[in-house]
Amino acid sequence: xxxxxxxxxxxxxxxxxxxxxxxxxxxxxxxxxxxxxxxxxxxxxxxxxxxxxxxxxxxxxxxxxxxxxxxxxxxxxxxxxxxxxxxxxxxxxxxxxxxxxxxxxxxxxxxxxxxxxxxxxxxxxxxxxxxxxxxxxxxxxxxxxxxxxxxxxxxxxxxxxxxxxxxxxxxxxxxxxxxxxxxxxxxxxxxxxxxxxxxxxxxxxxxxxxxxxxxxxxxxxxxxxxxxxxxxxxxxxxxxxxxxxxxxxxxxxxxxxxxxxxxxxxxxxxxxxxxxx
Ligand SMILES: C[S@@+](CC[C@H](N)C(=O)[O-])C[C@H]1O[C@@H](n2cnc3c(N)ncnc32)[C@H](O)[C@@H]1O
Numbered sequence: 104x105x106x107x108x109x110x111x112x113x114x115x116x117x118x119x120x121x122x123x124x125x126x127x128x129x130x131x132x133x134x135x136x137x138x139x140x141x142x143x144x145x146x147x148x149x150x151x152x153x154x155x156x157x158x159x160x161x162x163x164x165x166x167x168x169x170x171x172x173x174x175x176x177x178x179x180x181x182x183x184x185x186x187x188x189x190x191x192x193x194x195x196x197x198x199x200x201x202x203x204x205x206x207x208x209x210x211x212x213x214x215x216x217x218x219x220x221x222x223x224x225x226x227x228x229x230x231x232x233x234x235x236x237x238x239x240x241x242x243x244x245x246x247x248x249x250x251x252x253x254x255x256x257x258x259x260x261x262x263x264x265x266x267x268x269x270x271x272x273x274x275x276x277x278x279x280x281x282x283x284x285x286x287x288x289x290x291x292x293x294x295x296x297x298x299x300x301x302x303x304x305x306x307x308x309x310x311x312x313x314x315x316x317x318x319x320x321x322x323x324x325x326x327x328x329x330x331x332x333x334x335x336x337x338x339x340x341x342x343x344x345x346x347x348x349x350x351x352x353x354x355x356x357x358x359x360x361x362x363x364x365x366x367x368x369x370x371x372x373x374x375x376x377x378x379x380x
Pocket of ligand 1: 185220
């Protein structure tokens with residue numbers, strides 16, 4: 104039986120056109136053998152526009168002056184997978200070592216600034232916010248910025264409303280009970296936690312140092328989609344947006360290899376963290 108979610112067949116010229124489009128718009132590299140990825144992600148757009156194939160979508164993209172369709176295509180190609188307290192060792196490192204140090208260093212101003220770059224639907228930024236509340240920082244001046252390329256995921260992040268399957272992933276039951284209330288079949292995050300985070304649409308390839316200075320930056324599970332040059336530029340900008348001695352946390356499959364001039368790699372409580380030089 105044909106899969107209802109895929110639209111098969113992409114002319115090689117259109118495949119290259121789509122690769123270039125996604126690279127130009129978001130810096131994301133789609134390899135040569137990822138037909139299924141285009142087919143499954145762009146199928147819904149093809150159907151929504153009443154088209155019959157991805158080739159027709161490419162023809163429309165080439166002809167149209169309408170930026171919305173181009174944007175929709177790129178957003179569909181971003182991978183937004185995320186969940187609460189992803190990579191728990193990093194949150195343990197924050198709780199046990201990084202935060203106690205920051206509390207000492209900032210005890211005069213009682214102000215801390217964090218950035219969840221590539222925030223997706225918000226679980227990363229909100230996990231941090233809940234952790235900070237649990238650690239007794241409710242009366243500190245805490246600012247958490249969550250940014251992403253995709254406006255669609257940020258809408259969901261701002262709403263702070265999650266499905267059962269999403270709160271089942273990584274969120275301890277005690278925090279669910281404490282910070283969420285049931286709304287129909289979903290879970291609504293409290294205003295107290297939502298107020299700690301501000302979300303903004305930002306392309307990581309833009310100049311970002313003016314967003315800082317931050318005490319800690321999460322840039323997790325996004326660098327894997329970029330080429331080496333884009334990745335290096337992003338790490339340079341993040342370094343510029345961090346306080347000296349501030350921390351960068353990357354995803355499990357990512358390294359800040361080749362940027363030793365900006366970051367010093369450290370193992371803290373079993374987690375890899377990068378301290379800005
Ligand atoms: C896999 S999610 C990672 C979410 C979260 N950081 C985590 O680790 O759970 C990757 C996110 O990167 C975003 N992204 C992709 N390209 C981007 C770019 N050029 N600028 C900013 N965000 C981008 C995607 O929209 C997506 O939401």
